[in-house]
Amino acid sequence: MPSITTTRTWHRRLSILVGLQLLLWTTSGLIFSWDPIERVRGEDALAEPAGESLAAGRLVSLSVAADTAGVTRLEGASLTAGRGGWLWVLHDDEGARHVVDALAGGVAAELSSEEAADLARGRFLPAAAGAAVTGVRRVAVADGEYRHKPVPALRVDFDDGDETHLYLDALTGEVTAVRHDLWRRFDFFWMLHIMDYADRTDFGTPWLKLFALLGVATSLSGLVLAVQVLRQRRSSTE
Secondary structure (H helix, E strand, O other), rough: OOOOHHHHHHHHHHHHHHHHHHHHHHHHHHHHHHHOOHHHHHHHEEOOOOOOOOOOOHOOHHHHHHHHHHOOOEEEEEEEEEOOEEEEEEEOOOOEEEEEEOOOOOOOOOHHHHHHHHHHHHHEEEHOOOOOOOEEEEEEOOOOHOOOOOOOEEEEEOOOOOOOEEEEEOOOEEEEEEEEEHHHHHHHHHHHHHHHOOOOOOOOOOOHHHHHHHHHHHHHHHHHHHHHHHHHHHHHHH
């Protein structure tokens, strides 16, 4: 077993090395537990989507919807409420998505900026209290705060004091993400917590594994040092 001086030296070095990251892990864990996840995701600020009642007799059939969209090999389909009505969302064998108006029977065009703003106002509860739309822009690449989400999308910005952005699927009108200052703070500390500084989704980055091992080594060196000190004290009293 190494001497007390050697153990103490290595324990001190390891503590300095991993101390900041341990502080970040603890701080981020506290932040994660502070606010309900529904509030972080903005779910508590959304009203239920308005839509017509599902009248099966009025809807075009799935086969007609596929023919309308020109889909010959259908891999999946779903009927969803959107844009004030009902939509067939079709997926072909090449992974492409097609949206057909289940009532009118036509292929759904992308939302205009005006349509997106109207839909966002109807879904965003603070809009009823006076939060106004300050801008709408099309999103073609799913990155940044909108990473791993469906595109194309439309981002509707509100002046609610939290820099809230509502992202709407450009074809279905579905709200696919709500981003505000609380979410951005949560996301920043999430990045620090998992140590994925690029995509913020990888739980097994080399940095995380390295500092986890160093944290274990720091704890073990501390236990070894404690045992050595106790033994030294016992020896000195005998």
